[in-house]
Amino acid sequence: xxxxxxxxxxxxxxxxxxxxRDVLVExxxxxxxxxxxDPASHQVHELNGNVIVPGFIDMHVHLRDxxxxxxxxxxxxxxxxxxxxxxxxxxMPNTKPILDNPELMRYIYDxxxxxxxxxxxxxxxxxxxxxxxxxxxxxALKEAGAVGFTDDGVGVQSGGMMRSxxxxxxxxxxxxxxxxxxxxxxxxxxxxxxxxxxxxxxxxIPGVAESVHVARDALLAELTGVHxxxxxxxxxxxxxxxxxxxxxxxxxxxxVTPHHLLLTDEGIxxxxxxWKVNPPLRTEKDRLACLEGLLDGTIDMIATDHAPxxxxxxxxxxxVAPFGFVGLETAFPLLYTELVEKAKLLTLxxxxxxxxxxxxxxxNLPGGTVAEGGLADLVVVNLEEERVIDPATFASKGRNTPFxxxxxxxxxxxxxxxGKVTFDRTNSK
Numbered sequence: 001x002x003x004x005x006x007x008x009x010x011x012x013x014x015x016x017x018x019x020x021r022d023v024l025v026e027x028x029x030x031x032x033x034x035x036x037x038d039p040a041s042h043q044v045h046e047l048n049g050n051v052i053v054p055g056f057i058d059m060h061v062h063l064r065d066x067x068x069x070x071x072x073x074x075x076x077x078x079x080x081x082x083x084x085x086x087x088x089x090x091x092m093p094n095t096k097p098i099l100d101n102p103e104l105m106r107y108i109y110d111x112x113x114x115x116x117x118x119x120x121x122x123x124x125x126x127x128x129x130x131x132x133x134x135x136x137x138x139x140a141l142k143e144a145g146a147v148g149f150t151d152d153g154v155g156v157q158s159g160g161m162m163r164s165x166x167x168x169x170x171x172x173x174x175x176x177x178x179x180x181x182x183x184x185x186x187x188x189x190x191x192x193x194x195x196x197x198x199x200x201x202x203x204x205i206p207g208v209a210e211s212v213h214v215a216r217d218a219l220l221a222e223l224t225g226v227h228x229x230x231x232x233x234x235x236x237x238x239x240x241x242x243x244x245x246x247x248x249x250x251x252x253x254x255x256v257t258p259h260h261l262l263l264t265d266e267g268i269x270x271x272x273x274x275w276k277v278n279p280p281l282r283t284e285k286d287r288l289a290c291l292e293g294l295l296d297g298t299i300d301m302i303a304t305d306h307a308p309x310x311x312x313x314x315x316x317x318x319x320v321a322p323f324g325f326v327g328l329e330t331a332f333p334l335l336y337t338e339l340v341e342k343a344k345l346l347t348l349x350x351x352x353x354x355x356x357x358x359x360x361x362x363x364n365l366p367g368g369t370v371a372e373g374g375l376a377d378l379v380v381v382n383l384e385e386e387r388v389i390d391p392a393t394f395a396s397k398g399r400n401t402p403f404x405x406x407x408x409x410x411x412x413x414x415x416x417x418x419g420k421v422t423f424d425r426t427n428s429k
Contacts, residue, residue: 003421004024005414008047008380010370013054013357016349022050025027028419041253045414045426047380053352054368055087055118055377055417056332057359059177060152060255060303062324063089063120064094066107072308074108075115077328080306080396082422084328085412088359089118095124100125100136102144109145117413117422121147121365127163132157137417138168142152145320147363152176155213157183162217164426166224174316175227175363178217180238181279185209190319192266193281199271202319205280207235214238217247229362232305234279236289243298246384253362255303256290258331262338263287263402273314273321277307284348291345294354299378301358302351304331307408308398314389322360326398329373330389332357332381334403336410342427348383380426387411 003025010021010033022037023030028236044409058081073412074091075292081089091108095367099122101414108122124146128134130153138149149169155178156162162176169176186209191197193204214230218241221228233239233254245252259277264284269274293299307324312323345367346354360368367377391399417421 001043002031003416003419004042004044005052005380006046007049009049009054010052010072011095011348011352012180013349013353013369016347018051020073021052023370023378025416025419028376030254030370030372030374036362047322047426050380050382052370052378055354055371055379055415056085056355057088057318057365057367058086058304058306058328059359059363059372060305061089061091061328062307063091063307064092064095064109066104070310072100074111074120076395077306077412078112080119080122080328080394082328082415082417083395083412084416085332085381086328086381086421087118087377087415087417088121088146088365090121090123091175092152093123093150094130098125098129098367099123102140104136105141105144105146118417123152125149126136126156126176128150129162130154132161135161135165135168138172141173142172146174148229150176150179150231152177152179152323155179155183159216159220162410163220166175166226167219170226172223175229175231177231179231180211180213180217182209182213182383185212189266190276192282194265194283196265196268205278207237207286208280209283210235211237211241214241218242218250221252222248222250225251230258232279232280233290233293233305234260234286234298236286239289239293240297241254243293246298248359253300254298255292256294256299256305257305258327259402262289262334267402270318270417271411273316273318274325274400274404276318276321276323276327277285278323295345301363302331302335302354304328306392308402311399312391314400323401326394326396326401328396329394330401330403330408333408333410334406336383337367337408341409355421378414378416379412380411382413383410383413385409
């Protein structure tokens, strides 16, 4: 018995057109796409014209597991991902302990196999304990399943250490994924340095703390030939550096988050730490630069930087509360509503490519398309359903979002990963 998606509209990623189609899933593959497939003995999901697109891929997620399970677990984090339409996510290594040895790589895979609702690809740390002092055993970590190396949460401060890391990663054929932050410039800042931070009397993080780090690592990537991927880009000058580096033929890619595309530091009042994130929300000029970079291909993909924290932690004073937002369950509805429907800056086709096709291509992953014989990683979205974002309904343990109360359209109603239903709000029979 297969899974039959009946009376859906399939997004053509080449033309952007929507075609009335049924999709039959058997095993972990799409066995047939047609206009009127016989239900036979299949499990039927009536889609009522809802839209079928490839499962989303998020290359920047904090699952907090192991060690910080009060914030999130692999089980709750992947359930949150499935509810947001994601079929593959990459988890960051700044857990407790840090993901810096093969045993912890295996822990991620084993736990995902037992409790996960999507595929989880672990990054390994660049340096032991993310302390920036000694490189990890990259060869052993690759053998255990690491998909790349990053000290996300902190930037590798030593240029010499980063060069050595890049040389080894290049030899292994894996990317270096950077949190770009020069700590001698960011200091103890808690928000963007600018007019708003001055008005609030809060220490700021200047955009140059990001851009100079991107510039350094872009030049090191040119020297070593490694694939360099820039996390959560937020600063206009950093976008310019990536554009310049691509023009030179440097192998560099970049991601941007929904919050850096939609919000600025003007929304911060200094009391609500649900607006505190790193890199921080910056100015309208920076936001527009990120949008421009996404549109012209400088920025390759969208990633959420899903970073759950407890409510108690986020109730602390702004300056001492932890950085981070959750984002897996709201990413597509927010971006579809704000950038496709309202601003008309992106088409549905472009948004889906940035959330599914591009990450698959950049990181050489299966998925990112919907085709006969292809992997059955799919999400069905209801583009007409409008809801108010209510953190109390999240599958994630995290409730920390600045988007609470926003109205958004385009909610996932069905997610299929490797041919298995992982999230379902349809009337199946």
